[in-house]
Amino acid sequence: MKSSTIPLQKLCTAFLLTVALAITGMQAVMAAPATPAVPANAPQGTLVIIGGGLRADNAEVWQRIVDLAGGKGARIAVMASASINPEKSGASIMAKLNQYGADAFFIPLGVKLANSDYRKAAEDPAIVTQIKSASGIYFAGGDQGRITQALLRPDGSRTAALEAIWSVYRGGGVIAGSSAGAAIMSTTMFYDARPVLDMLKMGVTDGREIAPGLGFIGSDVFVDQHLLVRGRFARMIPVMLKKGYHIGLGIDENSAMIVDAKRDVEVIGYSGALLIDLSGAISDRGVKNFNISNAAISYLDRGDKFNLITKVFTPSPDKADNKLDPNQPDMREPVFTNDILGNNAVLDLMGNLIDNAQQEAIGIAFGNPRDPYPDLGFEFRFSKTVNSVGYSSTEAEAYSVLKLRLDIRPIQLRQPLYRYK
Known part of the structure; x- marks a missing residue:
């Protein structure tokens, strides 16, 4: 009577193939994670x-x-x-x-x-x-x-x-x-x-x-x-x-x-x-x-x-076909503001940076001498990274700006301030 045992070489080959398929499947799952779902009990409004x-x-x-x-x-x-x-x-x-x-x-x-x-x-x-x-x-x-x-x-x-x-x-x-x-x-x-x-x-x-x-x-x-x-x-x-x-x-x-x-x-x-x-x-x-x-x-x-x-x-329809090319910026001058907390200052700075040959922009914020800790201010450093993206409107002077890096650090301004003669 012939043995029905599978030869060792075939067993090894089958085992290695199974492992390879399993790894490939794991890699596919890791490469394409499931999209997070909205909770079933979330409000419908x-x-x-x-x-x-x-x-x-x-x-x-x-x-x-x-x-x-x-x-x-x-x-x-x-x-x-x-x-x-x-x-x-x-x-x-x-x-x-x-x-x-x-x-x-x-x-x-x-x-x-x-x-x-x-x-x-x-x-x-x-x-x-x-x-x-x-x-x-x-x-x-x-x-x-x-x-x-x-x-x-x-x-x-x-x-x-x-x-x-x-x-x-x-x-x-x-x-x-x-x-x-x-x-x-x-x-x-x-x-x-x-x-x-x-x-x-x-x-x-x-x-x-x-x-x-x-x-x-x-x-x-x-x-x-x-x-x-x-x-x-x-x-x-x-x-x-x-x-x-x-x-x-x-x-x-x-x-x-x-x-x-x-x-x-x-x-x-x-x-x-x-x-x-x-x-x-x-x-x-x-x-x-x-x-x-x-x-x-x-x-x-x-x-x-x-x-x-x-x-x-x-992006909005007027920007959909107008993604900015970082290799063809519209501006090249440095971007800076001495009042980053002012009216629309952060928006102006971000728009000027995203379509610029410069890679970073600086904004600072200081109070007046009667504020708490008058010598303490902050530097806001905005930087473009590989993930930064911009879109420009074809209908108005307007930008959408994605994923600028922002670093904030304290800085000091010596008080009191003196006027040069």
């Missing part, structure tokens, strides 16, 4: 995060809010809790929303609302029913601390009114907010914030400069507003470091970020937004004052899109 200063004639933003809420006749609940005069602010916003086709109505809930107990109002079944009847919620500007005061119980839990707002959002409704209404979108918000430079000098403290927000955008993204006109990008970074955020989005005035259930971000309106990524950033603890290295900063212009999960950027 959309956020409209407005940087403040939204003008009545900004049809693109107002109309988008109404359309997202269902179009003509959409019921939008107006929450003017942040305002010093909620009724007046609420009436103004309702008029604007109705001008663009909504059926907006006022929610009588606010710390400053006359003849009203906001604690009772936040638990009132009639108000809860009103909110749940809406397909959109609009948070007015003012003081964001008044919003959280009105909608969170003293122990930090959600009131019945806030649960109703979340119900609208989970069910596919739109949550819009301007200025203070934008600040509440992340789990951490600015509360009683000092000037930007002072926060770099003295740091941020929970319960003082920052406090819990309402977290509609999720726990992984920090949001700020009034960004470019007030140089606020610099105050985002110490907060992000302190609270462990890797991604920060800052939206400028009269502009908005639309964030949908798939976590696609679209910038609309007058200006744009800054995207700050600290996933590869480090700080030198041996340096006494605030510092950071290897942060990444991008400017998303109006019409641009960015996905928070895949990190894929899509």
Whole structure:
């Protein structure tokens, strides 16, 4: 009887082939990681995060809010809790929303609302029913601390009114907010914030400069507003470091970020937004004052899109075919500003650098002699890397700028200053 045993040589060959196939399969998996999925229980609604200063004639933003809420006749609940005069602010916003086709109505809930107990109002079944009847919620500007005061119980839990707002959002409704209404979108918000430079000098403290927000955008993204006109990008970074955020989005005035259930971000309106990524950033603890290295900063212009999960950027249609060639820059002169925290200074610097033969740009920030620590300032060094990309509009003098490196270090200016004779 013949043996059915397979020869040793064939066994070895088969074994080696199996191992090779397994390794090849592993390499294929490693080379093409699965795209992160949106959590199954994620809200199905959309956020409209407005940087403040939204003008009545900004049809693109107002109309988008109404359309997202269902179009003509959409019921939008107006929450003017942040305002010093909620009724007046609420009436103004309702008029604007109705001008663009909504059926907006006022929610009588606010710390400053006359003849009203906001604690009772936040638990009132009639108000809860009103909110749940809406397909959109609009948070007015003012003081964001008044919003959280009105909608969170003293122990930090959600009131019945806030649960109703979340119900609208989970069910596919739109949550819009301007200025203070934008600040509440992340789990951490600015509360009683000092000037930007002072926060770099003295740091941020929970319960003082920052406090819990309402977290509609999720726990992984920090949001700020009034960004470019007030140089606020610099105050985002110490907060992000302190609270462990890797991604920060800052939206400028009269502009908005639309964030949908798939976590696609679209910038609309007058200006744009800054995207700050600290996933590869480090700080030198041996340096006494605030510092950071290897942060990444991008400017998303109006019409641009960015996905928070895949990190894929899509330029606006007027830039899609106009990616900048780093070998054919339009400019060659050095880029520098002595007031990086000034109105639109960071945007101007980033645009001038991305289409330039120069590889880096410098901005500095100093206070006046009466500021705390008047001799302490900061250098902001922006550098192009192999990952930096720029797009130029074919219709206007505008850029989209992706992944510049940003390093911030403290510098000293000897005081007092003397005038040369």
